[in-house]
Amino acid sequence: MSPPPDFLPKTLDIHVAYDVAGALFALWAVLSLFDTTNRKRVLNALFWALVAVSFIAGDLIGDLGNGILVIVLAAIAGFFGLGLGKPQTTTLEERQARSQKHGDWLFGAALIVPAITFVLSVTLLLPGFLHTAPLMVFGQPFLGDQPNLRTVVSLVIGIVIALAISMLWLKPAPLTPFQEGRRLVDSIGWAAILPQALASLGAVFLAGGVGKAVSDLTSSWIPQDNAFAVVAIYTCGMALFTIVMGNAFAAFPIMTAAIGMPLIVGRLHGDPVIMASLGMLSGYSGTLMTPMAANFNVVPAVLLELPDRNAILNGVIRAQIPTGAMMLVANTALLYFLVFRF
């Protein structure tokens, strides 16, 4: 197969999605700078410009460059704060009238994104199920070679197509969708990058030896031959450690190395596959209960304009705690009854 022509991007993969996001944040930075209704417009412009740099040039500025970028972003948010741009939007009455005029087609426009994500993901997943070769375009795997990133690439493609169709249909002024988007991103503010920053904190925790300290702390006082106690400490430890780290993925290798493998599998001869599957799921109870899992628990509170969005236990977390607690009990019971039986 001949190589792709030079003017086309070599692969349609995650980096194209990063470039799209980078261009959008750069546009928001420029629009912020010209928004005289915002007293802090220079800070907003600088903040969104730095996010744009991260998306477009993150791979070029080196680890130290990225580290300094994070520090500057946090300093802007923490010491100066961001302002709220007020792009013009429609009033409630205008929206009522327009929703009457457009009718249920509005749902059609909103559902283009899930529909395209669905179609693209399924086309990409089928080769895996059928054990055939992945889809190739210009000699490169379509949407990149990392399977778990492909649905996200599909999502961004869906968003771009849906926006294009909606603009052709609704005929807004060319900048209007981006001003409306800026209205939303300004209302989210620094919280827009909090999930990414928290995920990075998890990496620093692990590199600093937090995992080993926690596992030493727990494994020193365990009743090693009491199967139920060991199982409960493993599952509750997964949940607790996830509450601290905000991510079950970070807790899993640590708790499994500290308690799961040596005690449940090694000493008590439990099945490692069942333990691993249910151990990870036990961690999700922690994710439901912690503000550290900001993308799941803080972002929706901001998006839905909940007044207690910055409280440690905001409305979303409070709604989830009972289910999270009951699921932890359920997973502990399932693990105890299944792991020694198969």
Added chain:
Amino acid sequence: MLEYLVLAGIALVVGGFLLRLNPLLVVVTGALATGVLGAIAHGAPLTPSALFAALIATLKTLGKAYNNNRIITLIWTILPLIGLLEREGLQERARHLIGRIGAATVGGILLTYFLIRQITSALGLTSMMGQAQTVRPLLAPMTEAALEKEFGPAPDKMRERVRAWSAAADNIAVFYGEDIFIAIGAVLLIVGTMKGFGVNAPPLAISLWAIPTAICALVIHGARLLTFDRSLKRQMGQDT
């Protein structure tokens, strides 16, 4: 005992959150403190040059991780679309739709959404729906409209509670649905980690053992959603 020094970084983060300092600043400070304390715990001498070296190394770890996690922030590319459709009345239309469906209650809508979200996640379609994609533009306006249809104009506290429960339904459904899909990040991480312990854990087996938990989640959260309408009725009685 020196190795427990790194846990001070966690304490710093928790303390900063409790004091309501800017979370972004708390996270970055906590990261830098953990890195430097970790270096001391591992025997770095307490000289300015050694501590500065530890700080730079931590900045690099932080920066590298931040760059590798950009995928999390990609979701905001949806905002121009959502903003445009909101401007043209999408939320009003979603409310209107609920007015047309006679039997729609808050709990009923949430349970329907929960089922669809859990099934699509189990098929690997986790990005198809979500807090920005579907909860803010569609689900939350629908549940609020159902609340108003049943109780008339509701106090802000109840509207906020219904919105929070909409977000919760999305989270819970996706968490306990996605692990059934064999190529999801969590399953691949389990396979990789277990390989590190010398255990061969086939992805299919990992995902099959996630099914009992998925059923438990449906039963437990489904039951809470079915009683949610009654709980709202009680709250309405108290607040008025």
